[in-house]
Amino acid sequence: MSLVFKASSEIQKQNSECLVVSVMAGGKLSQAAQQLDQVCDKAISALIKRGDIKGNIGEALALHHLPGIKAQRVLLIGSDKGKNLSKADFSKWTKTLLEQLTILKVKDAYVAIQELSVADQTAPWLIEQLAIETELNSYQYRSTLSKPKPAPALKKLTLNTAANKAARVAAERGKAVGTGINTARELGNLPGNICTPSYLAKQAKALGRQHPKLTVNIVEEKKMRELGMGALLSVTAGTDQAAKLIVMEYKGAAKTKRPHVLVGKGVTFDSGGISLKPGARMDEMKYDMCGAASVLGTMTTIMQLQPNVNIVAIIGAVENMPSGNATKPGDVVTSMSGQTIEVLNTDAEGRLVLCDALTYAERFKPQSLIDIATLTGACVVALGSHATGLYSNQDDFAEELLTAGESIGDRAWHMPLWDEYQPQLNSNFADMGNIGGPEGGSITAACFLSRFTKKQRWAHMDIAGTAWKSGASKGATGRPVALLSQYLLSKSDKK
Ligand code: BES
Ligand code: MN
Ligand code: ZN
Secondary structure, X not given: OEEEEOXXXXXXXXXXXXXXXXXXXXXXXXXXXXXXXXXXXXXXXXXXXXXXXXXXXXXXXXXXXXXXXXXXXXXXXXXXXXXXXXXXXXXXXXXXXXXXXXXXXXXXXXXXXXXXXXXXOOHHHHHHHHHHHHHHHOOOOOOOOOOOOOOOOOOEEEEOOOOOHHHHHHHHHHHXXXXXXXHHHHHHHOOOOOOOHHHHHHXXXXXXXXXXXXEEEEEOHHHHHHHOOHHHHHHXXXXXXXXXXXXXXXXXXXXXXXXXXXXXXXXXEEOOOOOOOOOOOHHHHHHHHHHHHHHHHHHHHHHHHOOOOEEEEEEEEEEEOOOOOOOOOOEEEEOOOOOXXXXXXXXXXXXXXXXXXXXXXXXXXXXXXEEEEOXXXXXXXXXXXXXXXXXXXXXXXXXXXXHHHHHHOOOEEEOOOXXXXXXXXXXXXXXXXXXXXXXXXXXXXXXXXXXXXXXXXXXXXXXXXXOEEOHHHOEEOOOOHHHHHHHHHHOOOOO
């Protein structure tokens, strides 16, 4: 997909398969639409009079072979007031545009975007959003389909704005973020028998081979045992798949600059272990590696843009299965930090993987440390599918991440991490239990992790509700790649 720029005062002369212009609320034609209306003998205003399109967001009408117009198609898009749209309306507008262009099967389109604006947002912001969405529109899951649908035809969007540096940077960023999101979606969508811990390690290695500033190391189980990662290893005890701790180091800035560190939960299938999950929708637990997928997706984005910042990305990749060797409820394990954990429920495995990965992260002396995990069903109950649950031991850090998410349309919500919740993790037989009872399940999971990140500027993102969709459009969303990319790019001095 490419997004290019060409300002022109004569839209009717554009050589494109489809011209896209706005109809505003009340059937008012935008300036570009009026220009087209003039050359085609008022055919457009006739349709508006007839009431075929009113100008609301979400409406669209395709017209073919209008007299006097070179392009074979004109697509009218409802744009409400056109100026100062809300972000939500603009997002709906973009989706309508891409849906229609996909239905029309056009390879390229010329879009009169200049007549639109979004409240409190700059023109480059708008371009970046459009670039992200067009990239997302080009993704289709095909890997395990013997007869996949043909790929969307759309290859190029031309916007009628000046090709200045800000516009080009925004398009490049949007494309990179979109590509990263698609990478995360693909990894999430792949089934558990393909996307194993070893598969994730291979993907990371492959990314490393492409980029000289990225080194990738895989910590194998033997080494994990030496490091004392008893918590992570307790999760992998019941499976034949080898666990992998994937460590990616990107050097985009001076060696002396401390890195920002990401840690992703990569449970490639979560059966629950001996605390076996019920059968219904258990297939969806192939998505339990979406934290890892978002880390790999974000690194894909970062590799395309090569910002001046040091980043370490760590993935704890494990499969959680029951067997004669599996960890049992009541077993006590010792984490790499030295703290002991009573495994009261083997289905609360994500925190066991993360706690050792977070302790491992300490060696990089992080400037900031973020873990991303499909951690709790309770988070889905609390926030549904629109907001990622965000926790931090430093309020200004949470604020920073909220802002990053807000600005790129990948929102999170700040949840409490109060000491009052900590006693729910008390255990008679270990330093802590791995579950905190039925109340505030997402919060107590975060409390558990906080015990391993005390010295860090740390945040935790529970993406159980936001990482994938169920139902007819079942699939991974690639969240929160956009938020993470936005945050990391804001740390670069190369703008
Ligand atoms: N991977 C799940 C969390 C999950 C559940 C994500 C449903 C998305 C949808 C996690 O490993 C898990 O099983 N958590 C348990 C924790 C409980 C045993 C304390 C849960 O949420 O039920
Ligand atoms: Mn689980
Ligand atoms: Zn899990």
